Amino acid sequence: MTRRDPAVSNRLIIAIDGPSGAGKSTAGRALAKKLGYVFLDTGAMYRALALKALRAGVTLDAEDELAELARRTRIELAGNGDLVTLDGEDVSGAIRTREVSAAASRVSTHPKVRRLMVSRQQELGRPGGVVLDGRDVGTVVFPDADLKFYLDADARRRAERRHAELAAAGVASDVDAIEREIRARDHADSTRPDSPLTRAPDAVYLDSTVLGAEEVVQRMATAVQEKLRA
Numbered sequence: 001m002t003r004r005d006p007a008v009s010n011r012l013i014i015a016i017d018g019p020s021g022a023g024k025s026t027a028g029r030a031l032a033k034k035l036g037y038v039f040l041d042t043g044a045m046y047r048a049l050a051l052k053a054l055r056a057g058v059t060l061d062a063e064d065e066l067a068e069l070a071r072r073t074r075i076e077l078a079g080n081g082d083l084v085t086l087d088g089e090d091v092s093g094a095i096r097t098r099e100v101s102a103a104a105s106r107v108s109t110h111p112k113v114r115r116l117m118v119s120r121q122q123e124l125g126r127p128g129g130v131v132l133d134g135r136d137v138g139t140v141v142f143p144d145a146d147l148k149f150y151l152d153a154d155a156r157r158r159a160e161r162r163h164a165e166l167a168a169a170g171v172a173s174d175v176d177a178i179e180r181e182i183r184a185r186d187h188a189d190s191t192r193p194d195s196p197l198t199r200a201p202d203a204v205y206l207d208s209t210v211l212g213a214e215e216v217v218q219r220m221a222t223a224v225q226e227k228l229r230a
């Protein structure tokens with residue numbers, strides 16, 4: 001893969017990986033805004049495809065059918081990650097349900113689906129000046145990313161945050177059930193054979209169990225400054 005020289009362009013490729021609910025997209029979005037970079041939420045792409053599969057009645061185990069569906073699907077990310085469109089339809093809210101979360105986790109296990117998504121993510125990110133968040137961004141999509149972060153948090157804390165977000169949106173939920181779902185997704189995402197969630201050895205490790213959201217972004221921004229000075 002040919003890449004621009006980051007020292008010349010200052011347009012870095014920044015990868016943020018970690019389990020669901022650790023605050024990757026909040027941090028990634030804020031970091032991208034601070035730097036004037038594009039934010040790419042790669043999970044939103046798997047979510048959009050999962051939504052399409054659910055609507056079309058395609059079974060979530062049918063790899064070839066899902067890959068074919070992915071080939072015929074136009075997914076666009078805009079507005080610093082706030083807007084996700086599926087074949088032109090705004091699905092930004094529709095992809096955030098618990099049903100789609102579970103479906104996206106299953107859809108993303110299929111190597112043929114991943115290959116397509118990864119190549120689209122590479123196309124979008126290659127020019128640089130980009131913050132990507134996902135599970136395999138620093139290991140598979142851009143193993144030579146200029147800067148990698150692994151953002152972690154313990155499962156209970158992630159469940160409590162999700163529970164509070166739902167409550168703020170007026171949706172009642174059971175924090176124990178959310179924690180069970182989070183643990184199940186962690187297990188599925190980190191044990192799948194193709195591109196499991198793993199921490200790249202050269203990723204900066206941050207733990208949002210103990211760090212507040214602003215502190216996470218601040219540490220990331222400091223690492224970027226150090227990288228640009230290096």
Ligand code: DC
Pocket residue numbers: 020021042043044046047101104105106108133134135136137185189
């Ligand atoms: O980050 P998220 O929760 O929106 O991701 C939804 C699902 O997609 C999640 O179960 C894992 C999967 N995913 C992936 O396999 N690879 C990525 N780069 C991003 C997400």
